[in-house]
Amino acid sequence: MNKLALSIISLTTLAASAGNPVYLDTKASIDDRVADALGRMTMEEKVNLLHAQGKFYSGGVPRLGIPGLWMSDGPHGVRAEINWNDWGYAGWTTDSITAFPALTALAATWNPSLAQEYGRALGEEALYRGKNVMLGPGVNILRTPLNGRNFEYMGEDPYLAGELVGPYIEGLQSTGTAACVKHFALNNQEKWRGTVEVKISDRALYEIYFPAFKKAVDAGVWSVMGAYNKIWGQHCCHNDRLLNQILKGDWGFDGVVITDWGGAHDTREAATNGLDIEMGSYTNGLTTEADGFSFNDYYLADPYLALLKSGEADEATLNDKASRVLKLIFRTAMAPEKQVGALCTPKHYDVARRIGSESLVLLKNQGNILPIDPAKYGKILVVGNNATRALNEGGGSSELKVKDMISPLQALQELWPGKVEYAEGYTSGRPLYEQHENIDTAALAQLRQEAVAKAKEADLVIYVGGLNKNAYQDCESTDRESFNLPYQQDLLIEQLAAACPNIVVVNLSGNPVAMDWADRVPAIIQGWYLGSMGGYSLADVISGKVNPSGKLPFSIPYKLEDVGAHSFGEKAYPGVESATASGTLIPGSVVEAGNNPVVDYCEDILVGYRWHDTKKIPARYPFGYGLSYTTFDYSKPRLSAKQITQGENLTVEVDVTNTGNVVGAETVQLYISDPKSSLPRPIKELKGFKKVSLQPGETATVAFTVTPAELSFYDPAKGWVAEPGKFIVTIGNQKADFTLK
Ligand code: BGC
Numbered sequence: 001m002n003k004l005a006l007s008i009i010s011l012t013t014l015a016a017s018a019g020n021p022v023y024l025d026t027k028a029s030i031d032d033r034v035a036d037a038l039g040r041m042t043m044e045e046k047v048n049l050l051h052a053q054g055k056f057y058s059g060g061v062p063r064l065g066i067p068g069l070w071m072s073d074g075p076h077g078v079r080a081e082i083n084w085n086d087w088g089y090a091g092w093t094t095d096s097i098t099a100f101p102a103l104t105a106l107a108a109t110w111n112p113s114l115a116q117e118y119g120r121a122l123g124e125e126a127l128y129r130g131k132n133v134m135l136g137p138g139v140n141i142l143r144t145p146l147n148g149r150n151f152e153y154m155g156e157d158p159y160l161a162g163e164l165v166g167p168y169i170e171g172l173q174s175t176g177t178a179a180c181v182k183h184f185a186l187n188n189q190e191k192w193r194g195t196v197e198v199k200i201s202d203r204a205l206y207e208i209y210f211p212a213f214k215k216a217v218d219a220g221v222w223s224v225m226g227a228y229n230k231i232w233g234q235h236c237c238h239n240d241r242l243l244n245q246i247l248k249g250d251w252g253f254d255g256v257v258i259t260d261w262g263g264a265h266d267t268r269e270a271a272t273n274g275l276d277i278e279m280g281s282y283t284n285g286l287t288t289e290a291d292g293f294s295f296n297d298y299y300l301a302d303p304y305l306a307l308l309k310s311g312e313a314d315e316a317t318l319n320d321k322a323s324r325v326l327k328l329i330f331r332t333a334m335a336p337e338k339q340v341g342a343l344c345t346p347k348h349y350d351v352a353r354r355i356g357s358e359s360l361v362l363l364k365n366q367g368n369i370l371p372i373d374p375a376k377y378g379k380i381l382v383v384g385n386n387a388t389r390a391l392n393e394g395g396g397s398s399e400l401k402v403k404d405m406i407s408p409l410q411a412l413q414e415l416w417p418g419k420v421e422y423a424e425g426y427t428s429g430r431p432l433y434e435q436h437e438n439i440d441t442a443a444l445a446q447l448r449q450e451a452v453a454k455a456k457e458a459d460l461v462i463y464v465g466g467l468n469k470n471a472y473q474d475c476e477s478t479d480r481e482s483f484n485l486p487y488q489q490d491l492l493i494e495q496l497a498a499a500c501p502n503i504v505v506v507n508l509s510g511n512p513v514a515m516d517w518a519d520r521v522p523a524i525i526q527g528w529y530l531g532s533m534g535g536y537s538l539a540d541v542i543s544g545k546v547n548p549s550g551k552l553p554f555s556i557p558y559k560l561e562d563v564g565a566h567s568f569g570e571k572a573y574p575g576v577e578s579a580t581a582s583g584t585l586i587p588g589s590v591v592e593a594g595n596n597p598v599v600d601y602c603e604d605i606l607v608g609y610r611w612h613d614t615k616k617i618p619a620r621y622p623f624g625y626g627l628s629y630t631t632f633d634y635s636k637p638r639l640s641a642k643q644i645t646q647g648e649n650l651t652v653e654v655d656v657t658n659t660g661n662v663v664g665a666e667t668v669q670l671y672i673s674d675p676k677s678s679l680p681r682p683i684k685e686l687k688g689f690k691k692v693s694l695q696p697g698e699t700a701t702v703a704f705t706v707t708p709a710e711l712s713f714y715d716p717a718k719g720w721v722a723e724p725g726k727f728i729v730t731i732g733n734q735k736a737d738f739t740l741k
Pocket of ligand 1: 073074135260284285286
């Protein structure tokens, strides 16, 4: 038989199965489509699905017309196009998007329905840009305020992060775009991120660092990104216990495990330890690549094929990996009903603006200086580099190219035309990765003097400073080196406050910062990287158009030593290096590798407020804290029963009344304490929250259901246990507490 006849026969066979081959039949179930496609593929074609073919593209099956997966960062907007095989930007003119507020901002809204809107709007932008997988959201827990990447995560509490990650994923995936929750697990510092081995108890893993990932899986996330670091002697991207046993085994994850870019290091481990798609190998994931490597050299490319052919790697595992990838393709690129996306629509801008304004946390408002009544002030001076800086730039892989970006200065000038002057106050250089940029102190002194001179003439100063996305601040690949604000801002704020007592300080950051000047200023707003509409979000709150309702998603300590991770010396952060050199881990990398560093999570489960409460070390502003322009009264909480037995639920109700003159939203928080238990527990843990919006004088009843799950802790010997005994339910907003036993 000649070749032509052969291909005619195979075409007829394909067509015979149901008019269309099953894998192309959009009415068939995904599992049937996967099985059919897999049955038609050669070993080489299966391997081809498992590794990159471009910086953000993984292979498909061209012979069968099955496309590969287009991926993009994530998590705050769709990243600009990158060159096919280097980290440079491709310079397209069609890839400007909406920057949504950072995930810390989303966390500060404490509003799951906004998380859903966020995911949906982001998914629509991803669709328009032709992306199948968005690399986010990130849910690594804030363990230290020095971690350069906390701005991409959702704070210090696993319950809060877990309640927000699910709706974000559901919103995103409702567009047929996969979420890729990251970085699984324990990527809690950037220093030595590629090599550090984390030592941690199972209890801390299950109680603190796993729950948000587990909730992402429960919400049906289609992909998970492995972390760069190691645990139990293996890198997280190919880690038998983490990926095979826990993620895919215990939690029943049916999606795809993708490496972080350059997170794979070994073919045998990659083959057997739960990895499905390998990306970014032989690069540092951000700026560099090694010479002389091609996509066929990836661990899950030719080297894996060789193991399969020699029988050293088994085909069942290959089929499992390939099936998972095919499933992801049928869920996204070849989904039955492809939707049409949109970029930068009024609706997307509205979502971004509302998330931004709901995220702002009013920390202090002495004499009700806020909201600003412009009639009271002749001259208003805005000071600070962050009032004008494009905060979408820098920060690493989450960097965005925006179509529009409203700065705080622009928004305030639009709000009060002709009234607002500006002084930079400090300068901050450009976003550069892995490099210090030393700012000349003489230049800072001059800018400071100019701003202070103008402040003396002003009736009101609005200071907009904080961190930015430069290396060693809120930026991937480096950690912060100081808890204080950079560029001598502490000094600047003190001098401005002395020059003009009517001063509002707006701190924009993705991390807690030292606020040693807090007592010298009447008003403080904690803000974040607020995205395209950020200036309007801020102006909405400053002007009172929106009543602030954000609550801190992390504690703001007085000083770094008050943080659990910083209470045990170097071994607990950043870890210690061993005497033996670890060699070049990532060829071509300039990211600090360290010599086999090990970091020991000595504070165990006492992360964030769990540490502050239990060790009786008060935070300057506690987790969950945030003021409003109105006031709320709480009734005494009511319990449905004084006693419950295993299997029963308890209802806790409380009435909340808006006792002020303006509409406002309040996040009612429920904490559980277990004063007597067989293992020590934190003083209290967040186990419920609800946000209610109330008109002046209006009362709402907020009800929580407490189940044994909320009373449980993780006993390494027994798993999750709810022990008999007395529990304390605390309802409040971290300001006014009501307790009930
Ligand atoms: C980051 C990931 C990111 C990936 C692709 C890595 O350096 O850690 O979060 O998704 O690069 O840009």
